[in-house]
Amino acid sequence: MAAGPIIAFSRVTKRYPGGGEALSEVDFTVQAGEMVLLTGHSGAGKSTLLKLIAAIERATSGTVLVGGQNVGALGSRGIPYLRRKLGIVFQDQKILYDRSVMDNVMLPLLATGEPGKDAARRARAALDKVGLLGREKANPVALSGGEQQRLCLARAVVNRPVLLLADEPTSNLDADSARALLQVFSSFNGAGVTVVISSHDASALSDMAPRILMLNRGKLA
Amino acid sequence: MNVWLRHHAHSASQCVKRLAAAPLSSCLNVLVIGVALALPWGGYTLLDNLAGLVPASTARAEVSVFLSRSADKKDIDDVSAKLRAREGVKSVRFVSRDAALSSLKTSTGLGDVIQALRDNPLPDALIVELSRNDGDLADEVAGAARTLKPVEHAQVDSAWIRRLNAFLGVGRTAVLLLSAVLGLAVLAVAFNTIRLQVLTRRDEIEVSRLVGATDAYIRRPFLYLGGLQGALSGGAAIALVWAALSLLNRDVSTLASLYGTAFVLRLPEPWQCFALVLGSTVLGWLGAVISVSKYLGADPRQS
Numbered sequence: 001m002a003a004g005p006i007i008a009f010s011r012v013t014k015r016y017p018g019g020g021e022a023l024s025e026v027d028f029t030v031q032a033g034e035m036v037l038l039t040g041h042s043g044a045g046k047s048t049l050l051k052l053i054a055a056i057e058r059a060t061s062g063t064v065l066v067g068g069q070n071v072g073a074l075g076s077r078g079i080p081y082l083r084r085k086l087g088i089v090f091q092d093q094k095i096l097y098d099r100s101v102m103d104n105v106m107l108p109l110l111a112t113g114e115p116g117k118d119a120a121r122r123a124r125a126a127l128d129k130v131g132l133l134g135r136e137k138a139n140p141v142a143l144s145g146g147e148q149q150r151l152c153l154a155r156a157v158v159n160r161p162v163l164l165l166a167d168e169p170t171s172n173l174d175a176d177s178a179r180a181l182l183q184v185f186s187s188f189n190g191a192g193v194t195v196v197i198s199s200h201d202a203s204a205l206s207d208m209a210p211r212i213l214m215l216n217r218g219k220l221a
Numbered sequence: 222m223n224v225w226l227r228h229h230a231h232s233a234s235q236c237v238k239r240l241a242a243a244p245l246s247s248c249l250n251v252l253v254i255g256v257a258l259a260l261p262w263g264g265y266t267l268l269d270n271l272a273g274l275v276p277a278s279t280a281r282a283e284v285s286v287f288l289s290r291s292a293d294k295k296d297i298d299d300v301s302a303k304l305r306a307r308e309g310v311k312s313v314r315f316v317s318r319d320a321a322l323s324s325l326k327t328s329t330g331l332g333d334v335i336q337a338l339r340d341n342p343l344p345d346a347l348i349v350e351l352s353r354n355d356g357d358l359a360d361e362v363a364g365a366a367r368t369l370k371p372v373e374h375a376q377v378d379s380a381w382i383r384r385l386n387a388f389l390g391v392g393r394t395a396v397l398l399l400s401a402v403l404g405l406a407v408l409a410v411a412f413n414t415i416r417l418q419v420l421t422r423r424d425e426i427e428v429s430r431l432v433g434a435t436d437a438y439i440r441r442p443f444l445y446l447g448g449l450q451g452a453l454s455g456g457a458a459i460a461l462v463w464a465a466l467s468l469l470n471r472d473v474s475t476l477a478s479l480y481g482t483a484f485v486l487r488l489p490e491p492w493q494c495f496a497l498v499l500g501s502t503v504l505g506w507l508g509a510v511i512s513v514s515k516y517l518g519a520d521p522r523q524s
Contacts (some may be wrong), residue, residue, distance in 0.1 A: 056431070077435070084433035093430045109233060112436035113224030155432070 004068060005029035006163055006194050007053060009174040012062030014048050014218075022048040025062070030196060032162070035189040039202040040215035046198035047091060049215070050165050053196070054088055067162070071132030082113055087193075089153045089166035093148060093150050095140045101127070101151055126158040127151075130184055139174035146177035150184065157188060160205045162187060166197045228438055229330070236445035239418065250414050251450060254407050255457025261400035262489075263462045267503055270390045270486045273387075282359045282377070284349040289371035292345060296371050303369060306364060311352040320342045337368055344373065355384060395481050404504060411508025418443060419516045426517075436517045443513045444506055451505020455498035463488055 005112045007030040012056055014023040023045045028035050040048050046163050051057040052064050064071040066082060068115035074082060096104055105126055109119035130150040138191075140148060156164060166185065182197075186208055189195045202212060214221040240247045286304070288297065301313045316324075321343045326335050349366070351358055359377040366375035419426065426439055466486045477484035489497075 012423060054431070076311055080430070080433045080435045083431065088431060090431070094424070094431065096428060100426075108432035108434075111429055111432060111438055113227050115227060116231075220276070 003024055005065070006032045006034075006067055006159065007196070008065040009049075009065075010015050010063040010065075011054075012064055013060050014035075014045070014052060014057065015060045021218050022055060023052075023153055026218070026220055027215060028220060030194060032194055033072065033192055034190075034211060035186065036197070037202065037209035037212045038196060038198040038215065039212060040221075042200055043070070044215040045166050045218040046192075046200075048218075050196065050198055051168050052164075053121040053165060053220075054086055055082055059182065079112075083162050084108070084159055085162055087159065087164040089149070089152045089156050089160035089164075090170050091167040091171070093152050095148060095151060099139075100136065101138050102141055104151060105154045105158050108155060112159065123154070126154040129187075130154045131134065144177075145172050146174075146181065149173060149177075149181055153181070153184060157193070164193050164195045166195070166200060168199055169197060170199060170201075228441065232438075232441035232445050233465040235418045235442040236449055239442065239446055250410065251457050254410050254450065254454035254501070254505070255409070255461060257403045258408050258454055258458035259461040259465075261403055262458055262497055263398050263401060263465060264392070264396040265447050266462055266466065266493075267486070267490050268389055271392075272389055273487065282351045282354045282356070282383075284359055284366065285361045285376050286349060286363075286366045286372055287374040287376075288347070289373045292371040292523070297347070298343065300366075300369050300372060301347055303363070304347065304366060307365065309347055309352050309355070309358045310362060312350045314348045314350070316346045316348055316384060318345050321346060324379065348470070356509065369423045406512075407451075407501065407504045408508045411451060411505045412512045414450065415443050415447050415509040415512035416516070418446065418464055419513060423516075440517060441514045444509045447509025447512075448502045448506040449502070451501040451508075452498055454505065455501030458497060458501065459489070 006218060007028075009026050009028050012023055012026045013021060015021050026045075026049065031139065036048065040046055050059065052059050052071065053066055055074060059072055067085060069082060072092060094108070102123055104119070105123040106119045109122060110116070114122070124136065126221065127136060130153050131166060132147060132150055132154060135143065135147070141153060149172075153166075153169070156166075164185070169185075173181065185195050185197060203215075288300065292300075297315060301315065304310055305313045318341050322335065322341050325343070347366075349362055351362065356377070363375040363377050366372050429439055430436075451473070466488055470485050474483070474485050
């Protein structure tokens, strides 16, 4: 990734067809190595903002730069290569329940052409970091809510991303599990990974994130 | 290069796993496509065998000119010279009545019957070979020969061959049309099979895209699957045609022996089998390309 802010939004607006504006003229930057908490009420535009960073959606206007790369100008062939630099924990988890924990975590590595043995070794290392080593062969259905979120985190970090995005990672967890998960995010940030976490409940996370971005009806407060 | 090869190896193993994951439906798909391929291919093989019935020598247009029994050598030479001088006549060959009888004995297996005849009933004949396979020319030469003395009768020998060739031509066109229609059916079956596979795996495709898989990486196992399914279907078609011809051959050889010949239906040549498998692989692959491209065609971003 290029020097300078790792994320730069410039007058970014996102309007859904037939709907209102999810984001309106949003400007902000995130420096490499920062840990940022993105907060706001439900429907404030947090998920949309993360999706714009990951090129899951396209901004209606404005410029989104990730690692100096204009995401809006990326062609469909360029998007996979951007996503390989990111780790994403999705709000709806997107776990594949027809395969083991190990196979879920290995997926991003196999997609980039990592040899099977190396992929397995790195997947085990990622599972170790999130405290799931020993559950490799388990089916994700057998994991608790907190463990499933940690599985998602392991899959997000297995490719050694420079930027980790997490959309409401603690929304379905009890306070203890949420705190344990956030400790893991914090440790990745300590290792130099830029982390952006969205949550509607700022109180649980604010003491862990030095910087908080508040979204209100698509605008940064 | 290593990464590229690894992707292909991974895709190939994924494709075999997917095929093996549902053995019954995989077998039925292969059988459906195999039957669709076997119909035109079996038809083509039968026509190819029928075409083999026409010997190359008789496929040429010829006119047989039968002479009166009173014709002497001078008459024969005279008629031969007049026919040879005509435009479109390549050669004129004399066949004596004795040679004709001897040939009849050996070719028909009626030696005992012919032996019982007191006298040779066959006339001397001239076989006129034409320079081109032209029905009108053959009729014209036969008509001219009939006006010559001492010619008793002239007939165009290749008429039945021309009729058979015309029939084979119609058959080949029908097989070609059938191939085109069933080729489309194969494409549709392959398209549908892969579409179902894609829909079954849409979660995996979505997650793979989100974690940085390229469309080529996602597409590849499906293309392998389409190609492999096509190749297996080609193999099934070969097996079906082979079994059908083997079964038919038992009756055909009995029938042919009644006519004093040893005709049997030839099984397709190895190169023809290879061409079929290659063609069916391409059709399966093409069906998969269309199916997956339709699903993955859109920009990975929502607008």
